[in-house]
Amino acid sequence: METEEILQELENVEAEVRLVQEQIKQLVDRQDQLYERQSELKSLLEAFEASRGSPIQYGGSSSTAVENWSGTFEWDSRADDVRLNVFGIPAYRANQQEIINAVLSGRDVLVIMAAGGGKSLCYQLPAVLREGIALVVSPLLSLIQDQVMCLAALGIPAHMLTSTTSKEDEKFIYKALEKGEGELKMLYVTPEKISKSKRFMSKLEKCHHAGRLSLISIDEAHCCSQWGHDFRPDYKNLGILKTQFPDVPMMALTATATQKVQNDLMEMLHIRKCIKFVSTINRPNLFYMVREKSSVGKVVIDEIAKYIQESYPNSESGIVYCFSRKECEQVAQELRQRGISADYYHADMDINAREKVHMRWSKNKLQVIVGTVAFGMGINKPDGLSSITV
Numbered sequence: 069m070e071t072e073e074i075l076q077e078l079e080n081v082e083a084e085v086r087l088v089q090e091q092i093k094q095l096v097d098r099q100d101q102l103y104e105r106q107s108e109l110k111s112l113l114e115a116f117e118a119s120r121g122s123p124i125q126y127g128g129s130s131s132t133a134v135e136n137w138s139g140t141f142e143w144d145s146r147a148d149d150v151r152l153n154v155f156g157i158p159a160y161r162a163n164q165q166e167i168i169n170a171v172l173s174g175r176d177v178l179v180i181m182a183a184g185g186g187k188s189l190c191y192q193l194p195a196v197l198r199e200g201i202a203l204v205v206s207p208l209l210s211l212i213q214d215q216v217m218c219l220a221a222l223g224i225p226a227h228m229l230t231s232t233t234s235k236e237d238e239k240f241i242y243k244a245l246e247k248g249e250g251e252l253k254m255l256y257v258t259p260e261k262i263s264k265s266k267r268f269m270s271k272l273e274k275c276h277h278a279g280r281l282s283l284i285s286i287d288e289a290h291c292c293s294q295w296g297h298d299f300r301p302d303y304k305n306l307g308i309l310k311t312q313f314p315d316v317p318m319m320a321l322t323a324t325a326t327q328k329v330q331n332d333l334m335e336m337l338h339i340r341k342c343i344k345f346v347s348t349i350n351r352p353n354l355f356y357m358v359r360e361k362s363s364v365g366k367v368v369i370d371e372i373a374k375y376i377q378e379s380y381p382n383s384e385s386g387i388v389y390c391f392s393r394k395e396c397e398q399v400a401q402e403l404r405q406r407g408i409s410a411d412y413y414h415a416d417m418d419i420n421a422r423e424k425v426h427m428r429w430s431k432n433k434l435q436v437i438v439g440t441v442a443f444g445m446g447i448n449k450p451d452g453l454s455s456i457t458v
């Protein structure tokens with residue numbers, strides 16, 4: 069093949085890709101319009117139903133108020149069973165059931181719920197209920213490891229595909245995506261996988277083509293927006309997921325998003341018509357205390373050590389937040405000198421060292437992590453978690 073011929077064909081292929089992308093965009097827009105019309109028609113039916121005093125049947129099932137996601141759904145009893153017997157959760161918290169119902173109805177959803185409010189259940193439960201594999205995009209390795217560890221403990225086959233994944237695991241995951249072999253229910257990846265690995269995207273495409281991609285969940289979705297406090301450039305490319313897999317419900321979850329960030333992330337993820345759930349930030353399990361800080365460094369450490377020893381005599385886990393990396397190392401060392409099992413965590417450490425500290429802490433082999441804000445986003449540790457900001 070002559071260079072000129074190659075160039076010509078490349079040009080043709082690129083032109084066709086642009087055309088296909090345009091067609092996909094038009095189809096996604098059309099899908100949005102249809103959803104909107106569907107909602108209007110369901111509202112009309114609901115109104116008729118109310119005026120006649122009897123339910124109208126359509127599409128083989130009884131009608132549900134359009135935005136009434138707390139109504140009755142065919143999966144209610146299966147969802148209750150999984151909630152209780154798989155996740156060990158006796159009752160839903162505010163909005164959880166409605167979010168789950170919206171996703172299981174095939175809708176795209178934006179969830180704004182305070183940290184620790186229970187966002188994970190909102191995508192993990194549908195992932196267990198739906199056939200196939202759910203993809204979860206999450207920004208931090210430590211967060212992914214934490215989630216995969218918790219899911220494994222619940223007996224849910226979850227895996228992660230990250231820079232630390234072994235060749236063997238990678239093979240297993242690719243086979244599960246491509247051929248449906250092996251047990252895989254939830255796959256966690258960092259956003260870089262979506263934007264940088266063509267191989268992964270091609271396997272995902274095959275999984276979708278075979279009808280086995282059940283759900284796409286974007287955790288810490290505020291990272292999409294440049295207006296947010298945690299902008300991650302690779303999150304910007306996640307829009308491709310909706311473009312490539314328009315029929316797969318997408319969930320975007322975050323604890324903090326201003327109106328501007330919400331609009332921005334909906335735009336970027338191509339979920340402009342999503343159902344939005346905002347939970348109040350009242351956290352009854354949180355207790356705040358502010359104490360005056362001495363100007364003498366040693367006294368501050370003495371007081372923190374005393375507070376930890378007196379308030380957490382059974383070595384319950386905690387985090388001490390510091391502003392600088394150097395401070396983290398110093399404070400950890402000084403706490404150790406006062407008999408507290410403590411270690412530091414910050415972004416200057418290599419990934420293995422960070423994971424080691426996180427694992428020791430997760431398994432209660434370390435009581436206190438002294439970290440910068442690099443540690444903590446999305447950490448799930450139900451037993452006695454306390455945090456002190458120096």
Ligand SMILES: Nc1ncnc2c1ncn2[C@@H]1O[C@H](COP(=O)(O)OP(=O)(O)OP(=O)(O)O)[C@@H](O)[C@H]1O
Pocket residue numbers: 157158159160161164181182183184185186187188189322323445446447448449450
């Ligand atoms: N309905 C519920 N009842 C009791 N506990 C729950 C319920 N839902 C979730 N939890 C528990 O609450 C804790 C926090 O949940 P989760 O980690 O999902 O929070 P999150 O909203 O993802 O927080 P973050 O923003 O920090 O990631 C977990 O231990 C989880 O098991």
